[in-house]
Amino acid sequence: MNIGNVTLSNGVKMPLEGFGVFQVPDPAVCRQAVLDAIETGYRLIDTAAIYMNEAAVGEAIKEAIAKGVVKREELFITTKLWCNAASYDGAKKAFADSMNNLGLDYLDLYLIHQPFGDVYGAWRAMEELYQAGKIRAIGVSNFYIGRFTEFAEIVDLKPMVNQIELHPFYSQYDAIENMKQYGTVPQAWGPLAEGKHGIFTHPVLSAVGAKYGKTAAQIALKWNIQRGVSVMPKSIHKDRMEQNIALWDFTLTDDDMKSIDALDLGHSEIIDHNDPNVVRYILGATKE
Numbered sequence: 411m412n413i414g415n416v417t418l419s420n421g422v423k424m425p426l427e428g429f430g431v432f433q434v435p436d437p438a439v440c441r442q443a444v445l446d447a448i449e450t451g452y453r454l455i456d457t458a459a460i461y462m463n464e465a466a467v468g469e470a471i472k473e474a475i476a477k478g479v480v481k482r483e484e485l486f487i488t489t490k491l492w493c494n495a496a497s498y499d500g501a502k503k504a505f506a507d508s509m510n511n512l513g514l515d516y517l518d519l520y521l522i523h524q525p526f527g528d529v530y531g532a533w534r535a536m537e538e539l540y541q542a543g544k545i546r547a548i549g550v551s552n553f554y555i556g557r558f559t560e561f562a563e564i565v566d567l568k569p570m571v572n573q574i575e576l577h578p579f580y581s582q583y584d585a586i587e588n589m590k591q592y593g594t595v596p597q598a599w600g601p602l603a604e605g606k607h608g609i610f611t612h613p614v615l616s617a618v619g620a621k622y623g624k625t626a627a628q629i630a631l632k633w634n635i636q637r638g639v640s641v642m643p644k645s646i647h648k649d650r651m652e653q654n655i656a657l658w659d660f661t662l663t664d665d666d667m668k669s670i671d672a673l674d675l676g677h678s679e680i681i682d683h684n685d686p687n688v689v690r691y692i693l694g695a696t697k698e
């Protein structure tokens with residue numbers, strides 16, 4: 411399986427497709443899913459401190475390397491620091507904890523998970539870890555357009571990635587265009603809209619898919635990839651992992667892309683970071 415890459419602003423190559431493990435709290439299920447994903451051909455694995463499964467991800471990586479399936483340098487491992495670590499000292503400690511959980515001696519991508527707290531202090535710590543060679547690339551997540559712009563204008567080292575919600579029902583072309591000004595690569599979370607809006611049987615996606623012998627899910631993923639967005643769909647089912655990665659033998663036409671662009675609702679049906687209740691909920695999740 412030849413997964414395409416995108417080159418980050420510092421020259422590091424990141425796979426355009428990866429595998430996510432949000433909402434896979436059971437360690438045995440997570441370990442098996444990540445092992446299956448690596449065996450299926452995924453090389454980018456996306457976790458986060460708040461997912462509480464970094465240790466299971468680390469075990470799967472160790473096992474895949476021990477089995478000779480992959481070498482460490484062929485993998486691209488992402489984790490994220492949660493709001494309770496959004497400060498200079500907090501980020502240093504959170505990074506050490508994550509590396510300990512993952513059992514790794516360097517990380518490929520470290521993201522600030524949410525745009526809340528002392529993100530500037532956290533960024534300074536991340537810049538130092540990056541300069542020290544502990545992290546190959548640093549970025550942010552859920553930095554919506556205004557917040558992202560403020561952050562990118564102020565920091566010295568610009569975020570190499572911004573991971574935000576991106577799928578056919580929330581295309582955010584404006585946010586993507588704005589990221590380009592700072593050399594930031596867009597990465598999609600929820601590339602399958604977390605199953606919402608009937609995505610797996612959507613008539614437009616299914617009709618496009620029928621032309622290529624592909625499913626609606628595959629069309630949704632390919633649409634993001636073709637507009638330069640990195641995706642990392644999550645599935646604990648091996649047949650779906652195989653389906654979701656079988657994207658590299660066809661190309662959508664401009665008309666296909668336009669018909670999918672037309673599905674944009676202009677808002678999220680999953681989460682709104684401008685909703686005060688959402689902000690309180692996210693910050694509440696830090697008070698253990």
Ligand SMILES: NC(=O)c1ccc[n+]([C@@H]2O[C@H](COP(=O)([O-])OP(=O)(O)OC[C@H]3O[C@@H](n4cnc5c(N)ncnc54)[C@H](OP(=O)(O)O)[C@@H]3O)[C@@H](O)[C@H]2O)c1
Nearest residue numbers: 430431432456551599600601602603604627643644645646
């Ligand atoms: N930065 C952030 O704040 C943030 C937020 C959300 C997610 N993420 C990251 O992005 C990753 C992906 O997003 P997500 O997990 O929220 O949602 P998603 O990948 O959009 O959707 C996952 C859902 O789709 C199902 N599914 C996957 N492939 C399928 C297929 N081919 N046919 C039918 N159903 C399919 C999965 O079920 P099964 O598992 O049962 O197959 C699961 O219920 C996460 O795992 C995480 O790494 C980051």
